[in-house]
Amino acid sequence: MIRLNVEQLKNRVELVNKYMELDGSSYDLESGIVTIQSLIGSKGDRKSSTTQQGYLFYTLRHKGKNTTVYLHHIVMILADAEEYIKQMAEGKTINHISGVKTDNSLSNLEYLSQADNLTHAYIIGLTDKPLEAKVTPYEAYEMLEGFYQSDRSIEELSEAFNIPVGSVIKILKGKNHSGLFVMFKNLNKDAVRPKSSKLTAGAVRHILEMYFVKGMTQTDIADRYKVARSTVGMIVTGKRRADIYQEFNKEQLQEMA
Template sequence: MNRLNVEQLKNRVELVNKHMELEGSSYDLEAGDVTIQSLIGNKGKRKLSTTQQGYQFYNLSHKGKHSTVYLHHIVMMLADAEEYIEQMAKGMTINHISGDKTDNRLSNLEYLSQSDNSVHAFAIGLNGKPLEAKITAYEAYEMLEGFYQSDKSLDELSEAFDIPVGSVNRILKGKSYTGLFVMFKNLNKDDVRPNHSKLTVGAVKQILDMYFNKGMKQGEIAKSHNVARSTVGMIVRGRRWADVFEEFTANRKEVIA
């Protein structure tokens, strides 16, 4: 890959800034989301494309010149343009900490030297045999259940199964054990949603309070917490967050008594 000099990097930053100044362009660095409006007329948003290696990018143009700019680079530019120019000019790369190239949250990106980036890729299984390959199909299914039905976090699953977060994420997204993921998804359609939201302990306690103490309907509760109705149903029956359910019902019985 050709390295850009300082002047070229400044031009790249200026190009991105011109597009971000357009009405309709927006970004959320914590979520890793960048939306770019078309420069020409009212043609809507620019398409976010993906390379064969999994990197997301925008094709940007200005005054007849076209440039391909990766999304993770755009996020780092918007976070601190001067730091971006300084780091890239001295030959640094931008590394996805989790190994998931579609996770462009600012917290998942870091500057690394080319050699350190290669070591990181090997350590998390991006080069050679992926580390999730040591997980059996039964364990992969347990991970899917743990994430989608018991609200376990990526970090919790990573620790429990002793593989990196990036490897966990590939299983949960169906990039590894694809057939198993499809089967799980078909059996649990209400659980495996693109906008699957993680509930906190506090939110689960609120759901239980709304249902048992305030008499609210499951549909109303689901809408207030932006989750599926079936999720609320499983929580109030103790099929999810069983430990929180048991604690709540035990305390409720003490109060009633």
């Protein structure tokens, strides 16, 4: 999302007010319904459009240029233009409280920071990964260090940092915080397997633990790590990464002794 400066925000407010002052324009903040006259001297209303994400917007023309303005922004401008400029200039976003993007009633809109907006989307089920944005580089490094050097399991890290297992895996594979992952990998080449390998040594150990200790099925483990079930089958039978398999079995026998 492009962050506008105060002057640009003032221009947006001025543009919206200009269209709303037309005789054929009207609005109801309680319902979030806005009617915008097409053009000065033209008949009919300007039609709204919908983005792929489900947001309603209008294309407003000014000095030969088209400007896209979302309906929820129009509602907040009409409710309090000065507050809108203040909040947006501070980097805030407008959140739909219910998660229904077509409900632009004033009571369903609020200003939130980008991070809080992502967290809200996760809580109400609009996305399954925004909490990853809350992980700081320091925390991501702690995860890498814990998994690759301290044998902490993915589930342990998920619980410790309060993020989904899938988010932990992305960090451990370098899909998130990729620059940090590259740095850690260069400093710990023996601990982190080459990128061509889908499963790290720590992941293989965790698979063995889930299968032999926790009793999870090969299918469930495969779904967890996004790999083929046959891959898990080869690991738990020692046909792949035999060195880790043998070491794991040895440790289990010692614990039983």
